[in-house]
Every structure is written in C-alpha cells, then in structure tokens.
Amino acid sequence: MSPAKVKPVTVPEMVTTLPALGPTTKLQLPREAEATLPNGLTVIAIRRPSVPLAEVRLRIPFGRAHPARAAMLAQTLLSGTDTMSSVEIAAELQTVGGGLSAGVDPDRLMLAGNGLVGGLERILELLGEVLTAARYPAEEVATERARLVDHIQVAQSQPQHVARTALLKRIYGRHPYANQLPEPEQVRAIRPAQLRALHSERVRPAGATLVLVGDITPAKAIDTAEQILGGWAIGGDSPAAKWAVPPVPPLAPGALMVVDRPDSVQSSLRMALPAVPRTHPDHAALQIANLIFGGYFSSRWVENIREDKGYTYGPHSAIEHLVAGSSLTVAADVATEVTGPAMLETLYELGRIASLPPAEDELEQARQYALGSLRLGVATQAGLAGLATTYAGSGLRLNHLAEHSARLAAVTADEVAAAAATYLAPARAVTVVLGDASRIEAPLAALTPIEKAQP
Amino acid sequence: MAATRYPVERLTLANGLRVVLAPDRSAPVVGVAVVYDVGIRSEPEGRTGFAHLFEHLMFQGSANLEKLAHFRHVQGSGGTFNGSTHLDYTDYFEVLPSNALERALFLEADRMRGPRLTEENLRNQVDVVKEEIRVNVLNQPYGGFPWLTLPPVMFDTFPNAHDGYGSFTDLESATVPDAADFFERYYANGNAVLSVAGDFDVAEATALIERHFNSVPARPAPVRPSFTEPDLTAERRESYTDRLAPLPAVAAAWRVPDPIDDFAGYLPYVVLAEVLTDGDASRLVERLVLKDRSVTSIGGYLGFMGEPFEVRDPTALLLQAHLPPGGDTDKLLASIDEELNRLAEDGLTAGELARTQARMATHLLRDTDAVLSRTLRMAVLEQQRGEPELLNQLPVLLGDVTEEQIRAAAATLRPQRRATVEVIPGAAR
Numbered sequence: 001m002s003p004a005k006v007k008p009v010t011v012p013e014m015v016t017t018l019p020a021l022g023p024t025t026k027l028q029l030p031r032e033a034e035a036t037l038p039n040g041l042t043v044i045a046i047r048r049p050s051v052p053l054a055e056v057r058l059r060i061p062f063g064r065a066h067p068a069r070a071a072m073l074a075q076t077l078l079s080g081t082d083t084m085s086s087v088e089i090a091a092e093l094q095t096v097g098g099g100l101s102a103g104v105d106p107d108r109l110m111l112a113g114n115g116l117v118g119g120l121e122r123i124l125e126l127l128g129e130v131l132t133a134a135r136y137p138a139e140e141v142a143t144e145r146a147r148l149v150d151h152i153q154v155a156q157s158q159p160q161h162v163a164r165t166a167l168l169k170r171i172y173g174r175h176p177y178a179n180q181l182p183e184p185e186q187v188r189a190i191r192p193a194q195l196r197a198l199h200s201e202r203v204r205p206a207g208a209t210l211v212l213v214g215d216i217t218p219a220k221a222i223d224t225a226e227q228i229l230g231g232w233a234i235g236g237d238s239p240a241a242k243w244a245v246p247p248v249p250p251l252a253p254g255a256l257m258v259v260d261r262p263d264s265v266q267s268s269l270r271m272a273l274p275a276v277p278r279t280h281p282d283h284a285a286l287q288i289a290n291l292i293f294g295g296y297f298s299s300r301w302v303e304n305i306r307e308d309k310g311y312t313y314g315p316h317s318a319i320e321h322l323v324a325g326s327s328l329t330v331a332a333d334v335a336t337e338v339t340g341p342a343m344l345e346t347l348y349e350l351g352r353i354a355s356l357p358p359a360e361d362e363l364e365q366a367r368q369y370a371l372g373s374l375r376l377g378v379a380t381q382a383g384l385a386g387l388a389t390t391y392a393g394s395g396l397r398l399n400h401l402a403e404h405s406a407r408l409a410a411v412t413a414d415e416v417a418a419a420a421a422t423y424l425a426p427a428r429a430v431t432v433v434l435g436d437a438s439r440i441e442a443p444l445a446a447l448t449p450i451e452k453a454q455p
Numbered sequence: 456m457a458a459t460r461y462p463v464e465r466l467t468l469a470n471g472l473r474v475v476l477a478p479d480r481s482a483p484v485v486g487v488a489v490v491y492d493v494g495i496r497s498e499p500e501g502r503t504g505f506a507h508l509f510e511h512l513m514f515q516g517s518a519n520l521e522k523l524a525h526f527r528h529v530q531g532s533g534g535t536f537n538g539s540t541h542l543d544y545t546d547y548f549e550v551l552p553s554n555a556l557e558r559a560l561f562l563e564a565d566r567m568r569g570p571r572l573t574e575e576n577l578r579n580q581v582d583v584v585k586e587e588i589r590v591n592v593l594n595q596p597y598g599g600f601p602w603l604t605l606p607p608v609m610f611d612t613f614p615n616a617h618d619g620y621g622s623f624t625d626l627e628s629a630t631v632p633d634a635a636d637f638f639e640r641y642y643a644n645g646n647a648v649l650s651v652a653g654d655f656d657v658a659e660a661t662a663l664i665e666r667h668f669n670s671v672p673a674r675p676a677p678v679r680p681s682f683t684e685p686d687l688t689a690e691r692r693e694s695y696t697d698r699l700a701p702l703p704a705v706a707a708a709w710r711v712p713d714p715i716d717d718f719a720g721y722l723p724y725v726v727l728a729e730v731l732t733d734g735d736a737s738r739l740v741e742r743l744v745l746k747d748r749s750v751t752s753i754g755g756y757l758g759f760m761g762e763p764f765e766v767r768d769p770t771a772l773l774l775q776a777h778l779p780p781g782g783d784t785d786k787l788l789a790s791i792d793e794e795l796n797r798l799a800e801d802g803l804t805a806g807e808l809a810r811t812q813a814r815m816a817t818h819l820l821r822d823t824d825a826v827l828s829r830t831l832r833m834a835v836l837e838q839q840r841g842e843p844e845l846l847n848q849l850p851v852l853l854g855d856v857t858e859e860q861i862r863a864a865a866a867t868l869r870p871q872r873r874a875t876v877e878v879i880p881g882a883a884r
Contacts, residue, residue, distance in 0.1 A: 012669035014568070016519045018528060019561050022554035025483040025654075050481050051820040052457040078735075086745065090735035094810035097457070097817035099734060115817055116457050143748055150751040150779055153701045157596040157882055266586070266594045297536075298527045307523060310582025313590050333590045365531035372533015372552050379482035380824045 027375065027405055029398055030384065033218035039232055040206030043225045044388055045218035046398070048381050053097075054120040054214030055385035058111040058127065059393055061207045062104055063245040063323060067179050068186035069198050072141070074102040074109060075148050076195060077203075079140035081133040086140060089126060098123045100130075106177050107245065107323045108393060109203065114382070117215045124228045131232050134199060136192040149184045159261065159333070163268035163434040166259045166453060167329075171272050171430055176245055177322060205232045207240050209392040213385040248325030250274070251430050255451040256343075256444055260437035267339040267435030269346065271330040274423050275319045278326075278394055284407035285419035290317055290328060291366035292416070293353045293424055298365060301349045311335060311342045323393065328423065336436055340443025343433070347447065350426040357417035370408050374401055457816055458851050459823050463833065463844045464657055470673035471645040474664055475833050475843040477652040479826070485653035486830030487559040488548040489567065490838055493641035494541045495619035496682050501628075504584065504621015507540040508629060509637050511580040513547060514538065516571035525562055532558050541760055542619070543767045544835060550827045553654035557663050560651075564667040567644060572634045581626050588620050596699040600878055601706030601775050602759045608693045609708055609874035614682045615769060643674035650834035650843075653826040684769050686710045687872050694877035702751070703778040704878040705787065708771035709868045711757065715767055715839055723860035724772050725763045726853055728755040729811050730803070730861060731774070731794070736810070738794050743776070749787050750776040764849065765835045772868070780884075784877050792870055799866035803858050816850040 032046040062070060078100060079086045093099055096119020103110050111130075115123050155161040165181065172178035210229070212221045251274055276282050287295075294301035294317035305311045315332035330350075334342040358366075377383045378401065391400055433444060437452065444450050464476040498505045516522040529536040534551030547566075549559040592598035603618050610616040649668065651660055687710065712720035731739045732755035743750045753776040757763035776787065822828040829846065837843040845852075 012665075014518075014670040015561055015564070015667055019557040021532060021558065022556070024554055025552065028483070048481075050479070051459060051824045053817060053820050053824070087736045087741055091806075091810060094734060094736055094814045095806065097813035099814065099817070114821060116813060116820075118457075119813075140745070143745060146748065146779060147744070147751050150702055150777065153884075154596060154777070157699050157701045159594055264594060266589045296530055298523070298530045303523060306583055307579065310579045311586070313583055313587040333586070333594070335586060335589065365527060368533045369530045372530075372555075373535075375482075375533065375552050376484055376535065376550055379484045379826060382821065382824070 027402055029402065031218060032398065033222055035222045035226070037205070037226055037230050039230065040208070041229060041232065042209045042392070043222050044209065044211045044392065045216060045221035045225070046211070046213045046384055046388060047216055047218055048213055048384055049215040050381065052117045052215050053114055053381060054117045054123070054212060054216060055381045056113045056123055056127065057211040057385050057389040059209045059389050060109040060203060061107070061240065061243065062109040062202060063107050064176050064243050065104070065198065065202060068182035068190055069194055070104045070109070071148060071182055072145065072187060072190045073195050073198055074104045075144045076136055076141050077102045077134050078130060079144060080135050080137045081129050082135055083133065084129065089130070092126055093123065096122045100127065106180055110389070120212070120214070120216065120221070121224055121228070124225060128228050128232060131203060131229070136195040136199070138192050141190070141192045141195065145187055145190060148187050152181060152184050152187065155181060159264065159266070159268045159434055162259065162261065163270045163432060166257065166434060167270045167272055167430070167432045170257055170432055171251060171327065173249065175248055177248060177324065202243070205229070209389065211385050211388045211392065213381045213388065245324035251428060253428055253430055255449040256431040256433060257453050258437050258441055258444065258450050259432060259434040259453040261434050262436055262438070264434070264436045265336055266333045267336055267433055267440055269330070269332045269334060269343060270432045270434070271346070272430045273328040273330065273428055275326040275328040278321060278396065278400070278404070282419050282422070284404065284411050285415040286423055287319065287370060288363065288366045288408070288411055289353060289416045289420040289424055290319055291369060292358050292362050293317060293349060293420070294330060296366070296369055298369070300353070301346065304349060305332065305334070305342055305345050309341070309345070311338045321394065336439055339433065339435060339440040340446060343444060343447055347426045350424055350429065353420045354425040355421070357413050360413065363413050363416060367408055367411065371405055374405055457820060459820065459847050461829065461847055463846060465837065465843060466661065468665065468668055470669065470671055471675070472668055472671065473648045473837060475648065475650045475837045476657055476660060477829055477833055477846065478655055478657055479652065480654050482826070483553045483654050484550060484826050485553045485556045485559070485651060485655055486548065486550045486826040487556070487563060488546055488650045488830045488834050489563045490544050490546045490648045490650065490831070490834040491642055492543070492646045492676060492679065492838055493545055494543045496542050496614040497641065498617070500613050501625060502633065503617050503625045504619065505625070505629060505633070505637065506545060507620065508580060508584055508626060509634060510538045510540045510545050511584060512572060512576060512634055513566050513570050515576040515580065517566040518568055519565050520562070522571070522576065525566070528558060528562060534559070540619070541762065541765065544765070544838060546831055546834070548827060548831060556651070556655055556660065560663055560667045563649065564671055567642070567647065567668070567671050569638060572631050572638070574631055577629065577631055577634065581629065584621070584626060585623060592620060596697060596701065596882070597704060597878060598697070598699075600697070600704060601773065601876055604695065605706050605708055605773070605874065605876045606759055608691050608876050609687070609771065610684055610769070612682070612684055615684060640677055643676055644671045645674055646676035648834045648838045650830050650837070652830040652833065682769065687874060690870050691874045692877070693875070694879055696879040696881045698881035700878055700880045701882045701884065702780060702880050703782050703784065704776065705778065705784050705875060706773060706775040707788065707791070707873050707875040708773045709872050711770060711772050713768040714763070714770060722852060723856050723864040725757050726808070726811060726815065726856045727861050727864045728757055728772055729815055730798070730807065731755045733811060733814055738798065739774070739791065742794055743787070743790060747790065748779070749782065749790060750778055752777050764832065764845070765839070767839060788870070788875065795865045795868050799862050802862055808858055808861065812854045812856070815853050819850045819853070
C-alpha cells in the first residue's frame with residue numbers, strides 16, 4: 001500500500017472552440033389591442049410590464065407641409081395652450097414622471113413621450129390639451145424661432161448635415177423630400193397665425209396613430225385614450241389625398257458631385273442607391289445583400305476600409321424607408337488624403353456584390369444578425385413603441401415582425417445575388433463627396449467623372 | 456417611488472474574478488459585459504489616448520480567435536457588441552438572443568487571457584482611432600466640448616487634466632510592448648467584473664461561467680492610486696477659438712463630494728442638476744432660455760462624461776450652454792450665480808422637488824429596461840462600490856433627497872470654486 005497522496009489540484013482546461021448556439025427561442029409577440037375611434041384616431045396598446053412605465057407615441061401624417069412652418073409647429077406645439085403656459089405643461093408632466101416632445105420629418109409629426117405608468121392618464125390629458133388648444137403665443141414663438149435659427153446654423157456647420165443635405169437635393173430635386181431642414185431665413189419669416197392655421201388644418205385625428213406601450217392592460221388603455229382623446233375634433237375637411245406625397249423620382253445617376261468644405265480634415269462620402277419598401281417581395285433579400293456589403297460591422301466594406309486599411313472609423317450603409325419611397329444610403333467619413341482610395345474600395349465592394357453571388361457563410365451570418373436584431377429591437381418598451389409606430393406609418397402591425405422573420409429565414413443566395421445586382425450596382429449610385437475640393441477633386445476625377453456643386 | 460426588483464446575485468470564482476448576475480426572463484435576450492478597472496485617468500504620461508487605443512486592440516483577436524472573428528461570431532449569433540473607455544473603467548459588452556449566452560462568455564474569456572498584439576493590428580487601429588477623433592472632434596463644431604476642454608481648466612494633475620482621446624503624436628508613438636505592459640498591469644482578472652443580465656437560469660449560467668473563466672490565470676488587481684486634487688480656491692476661466700463653431704458656448708463646473716466615499720453627500724448634487732436644467736419647468740431653462748433668452752440651450756449633469764453613478768473622485772457638476780449670436784458669457788454666469796443664490800436662500804417651490812425626482816425615476820427605469828444598461832450599470836456598481844443591488848435602489852435613493860440637502864448643495868456652487876471654459880465662435884457670420 002502506498003501512502004495516500006494529496007489529490008492534485010486540477011487546472012481547468014481552456015475552452016478552445018466556439019460553443020454551439022442553444023435552441024432558438026420562438027419569437028413571442030406581446031399582447032396588444034387596437035381600436036379606431038369615431039374621430040378617425042387609431043389607438044394601438046401593447047403590454048410589456050418590464051418596468052412601471054408607459055411609452056406614448058402619436059404619429060400624425062404631415063406630408064407636404066411647408067418645411068419651415070412644420071419645423072416651427074413642432075418647436076412651439078408645447079409652448080402654451082388656452083389655459084396653460086409652457087412651464088405649467090412641463091411641470092404637470094414632470095409631476096407624473098412624464099415628458100413630451102414633438103418632431104417632424106417629411107412624412108409625419110410625432111409627439112413622443114413617456115412617464116410613470118400611474119401617470120399615463122394625466123399624460124394623455126396633457127397631450128389632448130395640446131392637440132386641441134395649443135395657442136402659439138407670440139412671445140414664445142419669437143423665442144423658439146430664434147432658437148431654431150441658432151440650431152440650424154449649428155447644423156449647417158456639421159459635415160454630416162451638409163453632406164446629407166447635398167445628397168437629398170441631388171436625389172430628390174423638386175420632390176418635397178428634398179428639403180428636410182429649412183433655411184434660417186425661411187424660419188425667420190414664420191408668424192404665429194401661420195402656425196395656428198397649419199395646426200387647425202393638419203393636426204387632426206383622421207389618419208393619426210397613437211401607440212401606448214408599457215405596464216398596461218391593452219383594452220383598458222384604449223378605453224382611457226378614447227375617453228380623453230375621443231373629443232379631439234376632426235378639424236378641417238381637406239381630404240387626406242390632398243396631402244399624399246407623390247412617389248419619389250427614380251435615381252438619376254450622373255457625375256460624382258464634389259461639395260467644397262475648405263480645410264476639411266475628412267471627406268464625407270455619401271451615396272444613394274435604389275431600394276424597395278418593407279412589403280416588397282425583394283425587401284428581405286435586399287436587406288441581407290446590404291448587410292453583406294456594408295450594413296453591419298462584419299461586412300465586406302467595413303472589414304476592408306476600416307479593419308484592413310484604417311481609412312475610416314464608422315462606415316455604414318442602411319435602407320431608409322419613407323412613405324413615398326425607400327432608398328439605400330452609403331456613408332463614410334475618411335481622412336482627406338485617402339479620399340480617392342476609399343472611394344475606389346467602395347466602388348469595388350459594390351461592384352463585387354452586384355456581380356458575384358455571396359458565400360454561404362456570409363449569407364448565414366447576415367441572416368442570423370438580421371433575425372437577432374428584430375428580437376433585440378423589441379426587448380424594451382421604447383423599442384416596441386418605436387417599431388410599432390414606424391410599422392403603423394407603413395400600414396403594418398407588429399405581426400409583420402413574424403412575417404419578415406420568416407422571409408429572412410427563407411432567403412436564398414440566388415435571391416440575394418439578384419437583389420444585389422438590381423439595387424447595389426455602383427452604376428446606379430448617386431454620389432456626393434463633401435471635403436476640401438482643392439485636395440480631393442483630382443483623385444476622385446481619376447475614378448469617375450465629377451462635377452462641382454454650386455455654392 | 457416606483458422601483459425595479461431585479462434579483463441580483465454575486466459570486467467570486469476561485470481565480471478571483473467577480474461575477475454579478477441579474478436574471479429577467481421577460482424577453483429572450485441576454486447582456487454580457489466585462490468591465491476592467493482602468494480608464495483614461497490611469498494612462499501613462501506621454502501616452503495620452505492609450506486606454507482607448509488599447510480598448511480597440513482588445514477586439515483584434517486572442518488565443519483562439521483570429522482577427523475579425525469576435526465581430527463575426529457575435530453578429531453571426533444575432534447579437535451586437537461594443538466597448539467604451541471612460542475616466543475610471545473600460546467596458547466590453549455583447550447583447551444577444553439568449554441562446555448565444557455561452558458564445559459571448561467564450562469570447563470574453565478568450566480575450567481576458569490576452570489579445571493578439573501585433574504591429575500590424577496596432578498600426579491599423581491607430582489609424583482607425585485617428586479617424587474617430589477627426590469625426591468626433593477635429594472635423595466637428597464644438598468637438599470635445601466640454602468633456603475634453605474643461606478638465607484642463609479645472610485640474611492640475613496629468614491623470615485628471617489630460618486629453619483622453621489622445622494626441623496624434625502620442626498615438627503614433629505607441630508600441631506593441633507598451634500594449635503588452637498595459638495588459639499586464641491592468642487587465643488582470645482580479646481587476647475585472649463579469650456581468651450577465653437577462654434571460655438565463657442562474658445555476659446554468661454559473662456552470663457556463665465556470666467552464667469558460669475558471670481557466671483564466673489568477674492575477675491580482677494593481678493598487679489604484681488616489682487621483683484626488685484639492686478644490687479650487689479661486690475662480691478659473693479660459694477660452695479658445697473653435698474655427699468651425701458658428702455660435703458661442705460656455706461650460707462651467709464645480710467640484711462635488713466623493714461619489715463613492717460620500718455617496719449621501721453626493722446624491723443631492725445629482726438631483727440639483729435636474730432641478731436646474733430638466734425641461735421647461737426647471738430653474739435655468741425657465742429663466743435663461745424662456746425668459747431672458749440669454750442662452751439657446753442649457754444642460755446640467757454630473758461627471759465629465761455624464762455618468763453620475765459610474766465615476767469616482769475627483770468629479771464635478773457641470774453646466775453647459777449654447778449662446779445666441781453675440782451672447783454675453785459674463786452676464787450669463789452672473790444670472791446662474793443669482794439663480795443658485797435664490798435656490799440656496801429661498802428653497803424650492805411647492806412640488807418642485809417631487810416632480811423633478813419623479814422624472815428622474817422615469818429616466819432611470821427607462822435605462823434599466825434595456826438589458827445592456829442593466830448589465831453595464833450593475834458591473835460598474837460592483838466594481839466601484841461592491842453594491843450591484845443599487846441597480847434597483849437608485850430611484851428610491853434619489854427620491855429620498857430633501858429640499859434642505861438641495862439648498863445646501865446649491866450654496867456650495869460659488870464663483871470662487873468654479874472652472875469655466877468658453878468657446879469663441881471662429882465661424883460666426
């Protein structure tokens with residue numbers, strides 16, 4: 001018999017291979033209810049009791065509204081009513097942990113807010129107060145006008161804003177989507193009477209959607225909304241068709257437009273490519289094609305111009321949906337001295353995905369990312385509220401999540417290749433580069449015909 | 456006061472790695488984070504921006520992962536990832552569908568043993584970081600204002616005063632041995648906290664964590680020096696011209712009590728910042744934006760990176776304002792002093808404190824609803840305080856702050872304790 005040995009301490013083995021994924025959990029859609037009130041307001045209430053809060057989103061169609069008036073209306077909608085000052089509105093909201101803000105884009109006016117769930121009724125009352133009795137007081141309008149002008153001046157000094165503005169102008173020409181932030185002089189001309197007129201004509205329940213998400217009972221929340229907002233008057237009687245935004249014009253490829261920003265240390269590369277709306281049969285395949293090209297970090301373009309060549313920090317490409325049309329935007333800010341080489345790689349990667357089918361592992365990776373993103377996006381009250389509102393703007397409901405997931409799961413490499421050939425072809429792109437023209441014109445002109453933007 | 460009741464579990468592995476867990480089965484997602492107790496303040500002189508550069512290098516591969524593998528594995532599992540560098544810590548995180556939990560643990564354990572430090576990866580990421588600085592600071596009006604431009608006015612020592620994004624000269628002179636030293640010194644498992652929140656079973660997750668992290672070699676945390684500095688005894692003011700800025704701007708800061716050692720003394724300042732600047736019904740917005748029109752916008756917050764519960768001493772309460780064309784900074788500072796005096800002497804109006812606290816509770820709960828915020832906040836609360844359960848208690852603690860405490864806090868914000876930086880618009884029309 002040998003003496004008993006001390007048991008050696010086992011050093012745990014390092015795991016050296018990637019663990020497998022566990023079983024996929026089924027996509028669970030939350031409990032919801034919906035009603036359209038007699039005045040035309042649609043109310044969607046969704047239960048997610050994760051935290052004791054409620055999210056509120058009111059989407060009012062606002063297409064073809066005068067851009068400066070629309071921007072000022074959003075800026076002053078909460079500036080006072082027949083019975084309350086702006087400070088009183090803000091204080092009343094705060095009392096129930098609430099806040100409301102207003103914003104516009106070329107399709108809609110959005111009132112967004114949140115608060116403690118016990119205060120939902122009060123938040124809706126204050127929302128109703130603003131919708132039915134906003135006064136646009138002269139003093140407050142003057143203050144907010146000056147603030148908006150300051151805000152626009154700051155935006156106009158930001159390269160991302162200048163580049164986007166130039167691209168929109170180049171894509172949309174005379175279409176209403178061309179101007180998404182007004183000029184200071186347009187804002188300075190706005191008077192309270194114009195805002196009151198715009199409000200009474202366009203801030204109306206017909207066609208509007210109210211989304212409520214949180215620790216709520218959907219049916220009860222709809223009843224509450226009806227009690228409070230059922231009396232929101234129909235307002236003007238101009239038909240919705242009068243305000244329908246016309247379809248966007250097809251992209252007209254042409255010379256690369258150089259916009260001069262003297263002494264800029266970076267160039268802002270911006271491209272627009274065609275895209276399709278969420279309900280189009282090509283949408284899932286296009287989404288995957290875009291991901292493989294440049295739509296997420298593990299994409300060919302990001303791996304090429306960031307992780308291999310170090311030209312840029314945050315390149316990205318994304319599909320943007322507006323009511324009257326969708327587009328795909330490609331964006332990167334690159335060091336001035338590598339503007340030409342960065343554009344070369346961008347054209348190469350677009351050409352490559354438009355010409356050759358993707359590898360199977362690239363397709364699976366992008367597919368999993370797209371499917372996972374849908375789950376991550378609805379894991380919070382705010383995420384659910386945002387998605388439900390966005391979908392409602394396209395006439396869709398949350399069940400579109402499940403339908404879109406099924407389409408993403410089924411997309412084939414051939415379909416992705418076909419979508420890439422159709423929509424991501426570099427020959428179809430409209431391109432704008434903002435940067436120091438004296439340093440970037442020659443390298444860009446070596447790659448493609450260029451034209452200079454008129455200042 | 457509304458609050459959350461996430462269960463919070465703590466454990467320490469045999470090798471000394473601290474772990475915090477907060478299960479919540481309400482959505483099929485998990486957050487995983489590893490937070491290292493090293494940040495901008497710990498950078499060596501001559502190596503500004505190094506903590507952030509090193510954060511980039513942690514994504515460039517490790518023993519069992521090629522370059523690009525980390526990104527592809529996370530996103531190919533349906534998840535998202537990132538990392539960020541702060542004054543007192545650096546975080547690395549993933550949010551994924553819950554069936555990918557083990558993958559995220561494998562990825563974090565692999566890089567905790569050490570990243571692949573190569574000359575090629577280093578030069579590539581120096582280039583990427585330079586573009587990051589250009590896009591966020593050098594090519595942007597108000598770039599780095601005030602988080603990079605106010606600390607050098609307020610502080611005298613290198614750890615607190617230097618530019619945390621780094622100078623191009625320092626970044627370009629960084630070497631692979633520098634990076635190896637930095638890892639050796641600060642990236643010990645004893646200097647880290649692993650945090651997991653969301654859709655998992657505690658026993659199963661614990662087994663997975665042990666499977667992947669028990670083999671990480673035990674290394675103790677380095678001794679963290681005190682970075683404290685004496686308070687200001689005389690007002691400091693500086694200005695600089697921003698060639699891209701069209702309008703003037705100003706930021707002012709005052710030192711506040713130690714957020715860790717004197718949490719009770721610190722909390723009133725967190726509430727005070729909101730009393731002063733949260734919305735149209737707040738003191739300074741009502742007076743300066745709506746009544747005087749002396750500013751276009753004003754904001755107030757704690758900590759130069761705006762994270763009241765993720766920062767150590769020394770830190771500050773900041774106010775930052777954008778002014779209209781030709782705005783007068785002296786007048787503005789005088790009005791702020793006047794409002795602070797009024798608050799200290801006359802106290803708050805009926806309901807003013809309660810409504811501010813209610814809105815703060817909403818903001819905190821809204822953050823908490825996102826699994827990533829929960830994961831990160833809990834990790835830092837464990838690392839800096841050993842109290843991850845504060846995740847649930849913060850709304851209550853803020854709700855307990857009294858009017859008397861707010862008045863006393865306002866009374867300390869005197870001009871002679873104030874550091875101010877002004878942006879002179881170089882692009883004014």
